Amino acid sequence: MLFTFQLKTPSHGLINITPEIREAVKESGVMEGICVVFCPHTTAAITINENADPDVKADFINGMDSFFPDLNIFEHSEGNSGAHIKSSVVGAGETIIITGGRPLLGTWQDVYFCEFDGPRNRKFYVKII
Ligand code: ZN
Numbered sequence: 001m002l003f004t005f006q007l008k009t010p011s012h013g014l015i016n017i018t019p020e021i022r023e024a025v026k027e028s029g030v031m032e033g034i035c036v037v038f039c040p041h042t043t044a045a046i047t048i049n050e051n052a053d054p055d056v057k058a059d060f061i062n063g064m065d066s067f068f069p070d071l072n073i074f075e076h077s078e079g080n081s082g083a084h085i086k087s088s089v090v091g092a093g094e095t096i097i098i099t100g101g102r103p104l105l106g107t108w109q110d111v112y113f114c115e116f117d118g119p120r121n122r123k124f125y126v127k128i129i
Contacts, residue, residue: 001024001027001028001030001127001128001129002125002126002127002128003020003024003027003125003126003127003128004123004124004125005017005020005123005124005125005126006121006122006123007113007121007122007123007124008119008120008121008122009044009113009115009118009119009120009121009122010115010118010119011115011118011119012061012065012115012116012117012118013057013061013114013115013118014047014049014057014060014061014112014113014114014115015112015113015114015115016051016110016111016112017037017046017111017112017113017124018051018103018105018110018111020126021035021037021096021103021111021126022102022103024126024128025098025101025102025103025128026101026102028128029101030098030101030128030129031098031099031100031101032098032099032100033098033128033129034095034096034097034098034128034129035095035096035097035098035103035126035127035128036093036094036095036096036125036126036127036128036129037093037094037095037096037111037124037125037126038092038093038124038125038126038127039092039093039113039122039124040092040123040124040125041087041120041122042084042087043080043083043084043086043087043116043117044087044113044114044115044116044117044120044122045086045087045089045090045091045092045113045114045116046090046091046092046093046094046111046112046113046114046124047060047090047091047094047111047112047114048094048096048105048109048110048111048112049109049110049112050108050109050110051108051109051110052108057112060114064086064089064090064116065082068082068085068086068089069082070082070083080116080117082116083116083117086114086116087114087116090114094111096111098128
Protein backbone atom coordinates (compact mmCIF):
# COMPACT_ATOMS: atom_id res chain seq x y z
CA MET A 1 0.00 0.00 0.00
CA LEU A 2 1.39 3.40 -1.03
CA PHE A 3 0.64 6.65 0.81
CA THR A 4 1.57 10.12 -0.48
CA PHE A 5 1.88 13.08 1.90
CA GLN A 6 2.26 16.78 1.03
CA LEU A 7 3.95 19.35 3.21
CA LYS A 8 4.95 23.01 3.08
CA THR A 9 8.45 23.44 4.43
CA PRO A 10 10.35 26.33 6.02
CA SER A 11 13.66 27.57 4.54
CA HIS A 12 15.44 24.76 6.36
CA GLY A 13 14.73 22.44 9.24
CA LEU A 14 13.61 19.01 10.38
CA ILE A 15 9.88 18.30 10.20
CA ASN A 16 8.60 15.44 12.33
CA ILE A 17 6.63 13.07 10.04
CA THR A 18 6.27 10.22 12.56
CA PRO A 19 2.52 10.83 13.13
CA GLU A 20 1.84 10.44 9.39
CA ILE A 21 3.90 7.24 9.29
CA ARG A 22 2.16 5.77 12.35
CA GLU A 23 -1.23 6.56 10.79
CA ALA A 24 -0.24 5.00 7.43
CA VAL A 25 0.94 1.81 9.14
CA LYS A 26 -2.30 1.63 11.14
CA GLU A 27 -4.44 2.26 8.05
CA SER A 28 -2.58 -0.40 6.04
CA GLY A 29 -3.56 -3.11 8.49
CA VAL A 30 -0.11 -4.68 8.12
CA MET A 31 0.88 -6.30 11.41
CA GLU A 32 4.34 -7.67 10.46
CA GLY A 33 6.22 -6.06 7.61
CA ILE A 34 8.33 -3.22 6.32
CA CYS A 35 7.67 0.49 5.96
CA VAL A 36 9.72 2.47 3.45
CA VAL A 37 9.71 6.26 3.74
CA PHE A 38 10.97 7.97 0.58
CA CYS A 39 11.69 11.59 -0.34
CA PRO A 40 11.48 12.31 -4.12
CA HIS A 41 13.52 15.54 -3.95
CA THR A 42 17.21 16.33 -4.50
CA THR A 43 17.63 19.05 -1.86
CA ALA A 44 15.73 17.33 0.96
CA ALA A 45 16.10 14.02 2.79
CA ILE A 46 14.65 11.60 5.33
CA THR A 47 16.35 10.72 8.61
CA ILE A 48 15.67 9.19 12.02
CA ASN A 49 16.91 11.08 15.06
CA GLU A 50 16.19 12.17 18.62
CA ASN A 51 12.71 13.39 19.56
CA ALA A 52 13.40 14.61 23.12
CA ASP A 53 15.63 17.67 23.02
CA PRO A 54 14.62 20.17 20.28
CA ASP A 55 18.20 21.48 20.29
CA VAL A 56 19.20 18.28 18.45
CA LYS A 57 17.20 19.41 15.39
CA ALA A 58 18.81 22.85 15.39
CA ASP A 59 22.28 21.36 15.93
CA PHE A 60 21.67 18.92 13.06
CA ILE A 61 20.86 21.75 10.63
CA ASN A 62 23.66 24.00 11.89
CA GLY A 63 26.12 21.10 11.73
CA MET A 64 25.10 20.26 8.16
CA ASP A 65 25.49 23.94 7.18
CA SER A 66 28.99 23.94 8.73
CA PHE A 67 30.08 20.68 7.11
CA PHE A 68 28.50 21.32 3.69
CA PRO A 69 28.39 25.08 3.00
CA ASP A 70 27.71 26.60 -0.42
CA LEU A 71 31.26 27.17 -1.67
CA ASN A 72 32.30 29.53 -4.45
CA ILE A 73 34.08 26.62 -6.20
CA PHE A 74 30.70 25.06 -7.09
CA GLU A 75 29.50 25.44 -10.70
CA HIS A 76 25.80 24.47 -10.35
CA SER A 77 23.99 27.64 -11.50
CA GLU A 78 21.09 27.28 -9.05
CA GLY A 79 23.53 28.04 -6.23
CA ASN A 80 22.28 25.29 -3.93
CA SER A 81 24.97 22.62 -4.29
CA GLY A 82 25.35 22.49 -0.51
CA ALA A 83 21.72 21.39 -0.27
CA HIS A 84 22.23 18.76 -3.00
CA ILE A 85 25.22 17.35 -1.08
CA LYS A 86 23.29 17.28 2.21
CA SER A 87 20.44 15.46 0.47
CA SER A 88 22.76 12.68 -0.71
CA VAL A 89 24.71 12.44 2.55
CA VAL A 90 21.57 12.10 4.68
CA GLY A 91 19.75 9.96 2.12
CA ALA A 92 16.41 9.84 0.34
CA GLY A 93 14.74 7.34 2.62
CA GLU A 94 14.53 5.13 5.67
CA THR A 95 13.30 1.56 6.13
CA ILE A 96 11.42 0.81 9.35
CA ILE A 97 10.38 -2.60 10.69
CA ILE A 98 6.67 -3.04 11.42
CA THR A 99 5.79 -5.39 14.26
CA GLY A 100 2.57 -5.74 16.19
CA GLY A 101 0.96 -3.32 13.72
CA ARG A 102 3.32 -0.50 14.73
CA PRO A 103 6.58 0.98 13.41
CA LEU A 104 9.47 -0.37 15.49
CA LEU A 105 11.16 2.86 16.59
CA GLY A 106 13.28 3.42 19.68
CA THR A 107 11.90 5.43 22.57
CA TRP A 108 13.92 8.48 21.57
CA GLN A 109 13.54 8.05 17.81
CA ASP A 110 11.27 9.91 15.41
CA VAL A 111 11.31 10.18 11.62
CA TYR A 112 12.11 13.57 10.09
CA PHE A 113 11.74 15.19 6.69
CA CYS A 114 14.89 17.31 6.28
CA GLU A 115 14.50 20.54 4.31
CA PHE A 116 17.78 21.98 3.07
CA ASP A 117 16.54 24.43 0.43
CA GLY A 118 13.07 25.72 1.22
CA PRO A 119 10.56 27.04 1.57
CA ARG A 120 8.92 24.68 -0.91
CA ASN A 121 5.91 22.47 -1.46
CA ARG A 122 7.25 18.98 -0.85
CA LYS A 123 5.96 15.46 -0.64
CA PHE A 124 7.08 12.12 0.67
CA TYR A 125 5.93 8.55 0.12
CA VAL A 126 5.27 5.79 2.61
CA LYS A 127 5.21 2.27 1.12
CA ILE A 128 4.04 -0.51 3.40
CA ILE A 129 4.55 -4.16 2.56
ZN1 ZN B 1 20.05 22.76 -7.63
